[in-house]
Amino acid sequence: MPRRYDAVIAGGSIAGLAFASEAAELGLSVLVAEQHEEIGEPEKCDGLVSLRGLRTLGYLPRTEAVQNRVSTGLIHSPDGRSFAVNATALEVVVLDRSAYDKQVAETARSRGAEVLTGSRVTEVVQGRDEVTATVGGEKVAAAYLVDATGPASAPRSGILPAAKYEIEADWVRERVVEVFPDAQKFPGFFAWVIPFGRHLAKVGAAGMGTNPFKALDAFLSDKPHTVIRKVSAPIYVGGPAPHFVAGRTVFVGESAGQVKPTTAGGIMTSIAGAAMAARRVADAVRSGEPRLLGGYRRDWDAKFVREMKAMLRLRRVFTKMSNRDIETLFNVVATPKIVMKLARGDFDFHASALLGALGVQGLLNVAKLVATSEVRALLSERRAAVSQQSI
Numbered sequence: 098m099p100r101r102y103d104a105v106i107a108g109g110s111i112a113g114l115a116f117a118s119e120a121a122e123l124g125l126s127v128l129v130a131e132q133h134e135e136i137g138e139p140e141k142c143d144g145l146v147s148l149r150g151l152r153t154l155g156y157l158p159r160t161e162a163v164q165n166r167v168s169t170g171l172i173h174s175p176d177g178r179s180f181a182v183n184a185t186a187l188e189v190v191v192l193d194r195s196a197y198d199k200q201v202a203e204t205a206r207s208r209g210a211e212v213l214t215g216s217r218v219t220e221v222v223q224g225r226d227e228v229t230a231t232v233g234g235e236k237v238a239a240a241y242l243v244d245a246t247g248p249a250s251a252p253r254s255g256i257l258p259a260a261k262y263e264i265e266a267d268w269v270r271e272r273v274v275e276v277f278p279d280a281q282k283f284p285g286f287f288a289w290v291i292p293f294g295r296h297l298a299k300v301g302a303a304g305m306g307t308n309p310f311k312a313l314d315a316f317l318s319d320k321p322h323t324v325i326r327k328v329s330a331p332i333y334v335g336g337p338a339p340h341f342v343a344g345r346t347v348f349v350g351e352s353a354g355q356v357k358p359t360t361a362g363g364i365m366t367s368i369a370g371a372a373m374a375a376r377r378v379a380d381a382v383r384s385g386e387p388r389l390l391g392g393y394r395r396d397w398d399a400k401f402v403r404e405m406k407a408m409l410r411l412r413r414v415f416t417k418m419s420n421r422d423i424e425t426l427f428n429v430v431a432t433p434k435i436v437m438k439l440a441r442g443d444f445d446f447h448a449s450a451l452l453g454a455l456g457v458q459g460l461l462n463v464a465k466l467v468a469t470s471e472v473r474a475l476l477s478e479r480r481a482a483v484s485q486q487s488i
């Protein structure tokens with residue numbers, strides 16, 4: 098007889114580990130299987146998060162998992178202009194993702210979860226009453242399989258290739274995150290510099306139809322630096338997947354598309370999605386009623402659907418912009434009033450924060466630049482929000 102669990106989780110990164118931790122706390126028997134030999138390795142993520150979001154979820158990092166605290170976000174235009182947003186109130190930090198994932202794995206284990214490394218999940222077979230799978234060569238059975246395999250299962254259309262280097266360079270500003278949108282060099286995305294220590298930065302680039310390594314090399318060509326490590330990893334910007342549940346398989350984290358379409362940041366949203374899924378799987382296990390899993394999508398939508406829709410709209414508008422449009426957009430956004438509002442906004446719900454800061458007038462100005470149905474939809478939603486506030 099194969100060993101039997103309430104849930105077997107494929108993938109021991111942040112979503113799989115958060116699911117296991119929450120489900121074990123709710124009394125479920127869970128097994129997490131990670132294909133790599135060490136939790137958190139190889140590290141691909143830059144680890145930029147807001148402590149505010151993690152605090153709400155009960156996932157604050159230990160001191161040793163925090164590499165840096167960010168004071169400023171510096172946004173550069175293709176022509177070399179820039180504006181700075183004071184990020185102190187946004188509580189943005191740079192995590193050592195490897196250390197952070199190990200911390201979450203430790204909590205999951207202390208709550209009773211089994212965490213196996215060097216164990217790939219294969220040969221998944223969904224039956225009517227259970228799922229069977231091979232985990233590192235051994236057959237196991239479970240009431241539910243949780244797919245936390247990341248981009249491997251995410252909708253293909255939302256994947257962008259990305260390149261990331263860890264570098265040492267004198268020009269890195271220790272607490273300043275820098276973003277470089279450029280429609281020609283990084284179509285539909287941008288290059289970024291995330292400092293994680295004195296003269297140390299995680300530098301990356303992504304774009305539609307580009308070779309990200311060539312784009313990143315060109316970006317760094319006039320900036321003296323030493324490369325410490327190179328990482329090739331896809332990012333996901335396609336928005337939530339159409340289905341979070343298929344039979345007895347439950348998708349969490351990046352495999353469910355629980356990632357911000359604007360920045361590809363997925364740490365906070367993946368933990369949130371995993372926690373919601375764990376509660377609904379616990380209900381389904383206790384009652385023997387798989388239909389209760391339907392509540393998972395409702396929980397997600399209640400918290401994120403509005404923000405994700407706004408992010409997807411902003412992304413579509415951004416991908417249509419030329420460098421000239423981006424320059425003009427700078428004139429709209431880089432005003433003291435809007436920049437101050439952004440500094441008081443929300444790192445995790447940044448689309449709502451940006452739209453609130455722009456207001457109806459700012460969006461009218463954007464509409465003059467890119468007269469798309471997306472901008473018109475954003476404008477009418479903003480007008481509706483303003484009229485609701487004034488009732």
Ligand SMILES: Cc1cc2nc3c(=O)[nH]c(=O)nc-3n(C[C@H](O)[C@H](O)[C@H](O)COP(=O)(O)OP(=O)(O)OC[C@H]3O[C@@H](n4cnc5c(N)ncnc54)[C@H](O)[C@@H]3O)c2cc1C
Nearest residue numbers: 108110111112132142143144145218247350351362363364
């Ligand atoms: C270059 C880069 C920079 C990023 N920077 C940030 C950032 O600054 N801030 C932020 O919030 N987000 C960032 N992200 C996104 C963030 O890393 C992901 O959204 C998040 O890690 C998703 O977590 P996950 O657990 O869903 O998937 P993943 O982290 O992708 O993990 C999936 C896991 O499943 C394992 N796996 C796959 N298949 C199997 C199998 N069959 N059996 C067993 N194990 C398997 C993999 O080995 C992996 O460990 C970045 C991503 C990239 C690529």
